[in-house]
Amino acid sequence: MPRLSYLLTLTPLETWRLVRRRLPLLRNGPAWTADELLSSGKHGRGIRFAELLLRQEAVVRCHMPWEPLNFEGRRVVEIGCGPLGGFGPLAIFCGAATFQSAEPEWDAELFSSVRVRDTYLRTFHADLTALYGPRMDFDAFVAALAERMAIHRAGFERAAIEGPIDVVLSQSCLEHVFPLEATVDKLKAIQGPATRFLHLVDFGNHYPTGNPFDGLYEQPPEDYIAGRGKAINLLRMPDVAKLFESRGIAARAIASRDAKATYRGAIHPWWRERYDDTGLFTQLALVAGPPS
Numbered sequence: 001m002p003r004l005s006y007l008l009t010l011t012p013l014e015t016w017r018l019v020r021r022r023l024p025l026l027r028n029g030p031a032w033t034a035d036e037l038l039s040s041g042k043h044g045r046g047i048r049f050a051e052l053l054l055r056q057e058a059v060v061r062c063h064m065p066w067e068p069l070n071f072e073g074r075r076v077v078e079i080g081c082g083p084l085g086g087f088g089p090l091a092i093f094c095g096a097a098t099f100q101s102a103e104p105e106w107d108a109e110l111f112s113s114v115r116v117r118d119t120y121l122r123t124f125h126a127d128l129t130a131l132y133g134p135r136m137d138f139d140a141f142v143a144a145l146a147e148r149m150a151i152h153r154a155g156f157e158r159a160a161i162e163g164p165i166d167v168v169l170s171q172s173c174l175e176h177v178f179p180l181e182a183t184v185d186k187l188k189a190i191q192g193p194a195t196r197f198l199h200l201v202d203f204g205n206h207y208p209t210g211n212p213f214d215g216l217y218e219q220p221p222e223d224y225i226a227g228r229g230k231a232i233n234l235l236r237m238p239d240v241a242k243l244f245e246s247r248g249i250a251a252r253a254i255a256s257r258d259a260k261a262t263y264r265g266a267i268h269p270w271w272r273e274r275y276d277d278t279g280l281f282t283q284l285a286l287v288a289g290p291p292s
């Protein structure tokens with residue numbers, strides 16, 4: 001019932017996108033459009049990436065010594081930057097030597113369109129200028145993006161990105177990757193001991209339900225995935241932490257949002273046998289390292 005009421009709140013276009021993502025045969029269907037992206041409260045606001053970074057670094061600082069990420073002259077990589085280049089424009093504005101990403105849904109033509117330049121990038125540039133100072137004018141910004149940003153239309157695990165990389169980021173991406181092992185292998189290959197990394201992982205169901213775990217723990221993960229498609233891999237925070245550790249990446253997993261209080265579902269034994277409450281009810285976590 002909560003899922004039905006959620007569907008009823010969507011526009012036909014949003015419903016189509018949701019259905020498309022759940023049906024493997026349609027997954028390579030029509031890509032994002034400029035209209036969809038620019039009218040989206042999430043995707044249309046580039047400065048969201050600066051806000052995310054400021055907040056996430058503040059949270060990390062509560063748990064370990066952490067200097068703000070410095071992009072000046074750095075080689076920066078983001079896993080799954082999304083349709084408008086994710087942290088790329090911010091990193092380039094702040095002086096990154098290069099920004100590379102692997103994004104299976106990347107549409108280079110859309111990103112270089114006049115609409116994206118004159119709406120998304122222009123506002124993003126104005127907001128970056130207000131936040132970080134007048135580092136470059138708009139024309140220089142657009143030219144720097146063209147010269148220093150390279151986005152591979154591929155899964156990160158297969159992308160032609162080579163290390164060593166100075167800064168690695170991802171935003172709500174690792175929970176969507178199948179299998180995550182290959183991605184962490186690739187991270188190991190491009191990271192050195194001095195590489196700084198910050199990944200935000202969202203362990204919720206990715207629906208606007210009352211509780212972010214509604215519907216998720218009532219069956220084992222393979223049944224959930226069989227019913228709803230390969231949208232989220234259902235690894236929990238301890239699994240991600242162990243995976244990084246198993247590949248020799250010294251990462252700290254920091255729970256940054258607990259969502260137990262309002263969960264009312266019946267938890268299937270599969271979950272209870274494997275996870276404590278922290279593992280089950282951490283909705284957001286940061287995977288970061290090394291301490292500064």
Ligand SMILES: C[S@@+](CC[C@H](N)C(=O)[O-])C[C@H]1O[C@@H](n2cnc3c(N)ncnc32)[C@H](O)[C@@H]1O
Nearest residue numbers: 080081082102104105155156171172173176177
């Ligand atoms: C929830 S979206 C987040 C996008 C962007 N980071 C943001 O915050 O707007 C997850 C992204 O992960 C990407 N993705 C899924 N599997 C991937 C893989 N193997 N390698 C790189 N990106 C992947 C998807 O295409 C999608 O754009």
